[in-house]
Amino acid sequence: GLPPNWEIRVSKTRGIPYYFHPQTQESRWESPPGTDSEKLKAYIAAKFSSSGASDQSSKPQGEKIRAAHLLVKHEGSRRPSSWKDAEITRTKEEARSILQGYEERIRGGSVTLAELAKTESDCSSARKGGDLGYFGRGDMQKEFEDASFALLPGEMSGIVETASGLHLIERIS
Numbered sequence: 001g002l003p004p005n006w007e008i009r010v011s012k013t014r015g016i017p018y019y020f021h022p023q024t025q026e027s028r029w030e031s032p033p034g035t036d037s038e039k040l041k042a043y044i045a046a047k048f049s050s051s052g053a054s055d056q057s058s059k060p061q062g063e064k065i066r067a068a069h070l071l072v073k074h075e076g077s078r079r080p081s082s083w084k085d086a087e088i089t090r091t092k093e094e095a096r097s098i099l100q101g102y103e104e105r106i107r108g109g110s111v112t113l114a115e116l117a118k119t120e121s122d123c124s125s126a127r128k129g130g131d132l133g134y135f136g137r138g139d140m141q142k143e144f145e146d147a148s149f150a151l152l153p154g155e156m157s158g159i160v161e162t163a164s165g166l167h168l169i170e171r172i173s
């Protein structure tokens with residue numbers, strides 16, 4: 001797979017995959033150092049060969065993936081309320097630092113995303129450890145979809161922002 005926080009995206013102009021690092025906004029054609037190239041080559045082949053041209057529009061429509069997420073909402077969320085909190089008043093920056101703490105603990109191996117999501121996620125999927133089941137393109141908000149589909153199974157995203165709030169996403173399959 002890719003080193004953490006790197007994503008694979010498809011260049012709209014050249015229709016080929018490139019590597020993107022959301023936190024630094026860095027993008028590059030060649031894979032970042034630390035990439036497990038055998039696994040990545042297999043992933044790219046699987047992901048882009050079936051659709052011929054690698055642009056997303058010709059992607060087989062049925063492709064579904066399964067992912068879990070941990071959502072921390074904030075005062076600017078489209079629905080600042082959840083099973084945990086009738087009225088969510090934390091700021092977006094407070095939400096970000098909370099989620100950064102969770103991300104460090106998960107990457108450090110002391111806790112899993114599913115365990116934290118159960119008690120901490122502001123999404124109703126918390127009761128299932130954040131598991132959203134299978135979904136395809138067009139089901140989720142675009143930022144969430146793009147981040148999820150760029151993950152290899154077993155990989156976790158960095159912090160992803162949607163109108164719902166801030167998420168950590170782990171692709172299951």
Ligand SMILES: N=C(N)NCCC[C@H](NC(=O)[C@@H]1CCC/C1=C\[C@H](COP(=O)(O)O)NC(=O)[C@@H](N)Cc1ccccc1)C(N)=O
Pocket residue numbers: 069071077078079122123124125131132133134135139140141144162163164165
């Ligand atoms: N499986 C699907 N197709 N379910 C429809 C998803 C709708 C989609 N949702 C999102 O994109 C975000 C990312 C993941 C969760 C989510 C938002 C919200 C929380 O944010 P809020 O809406 O208060 O702003 N949780 C949900 O929707 C939950 N039903 C997800 C879920 C819960 C339990 C089991 C399965 C799925 C959207 N297009 O808005």
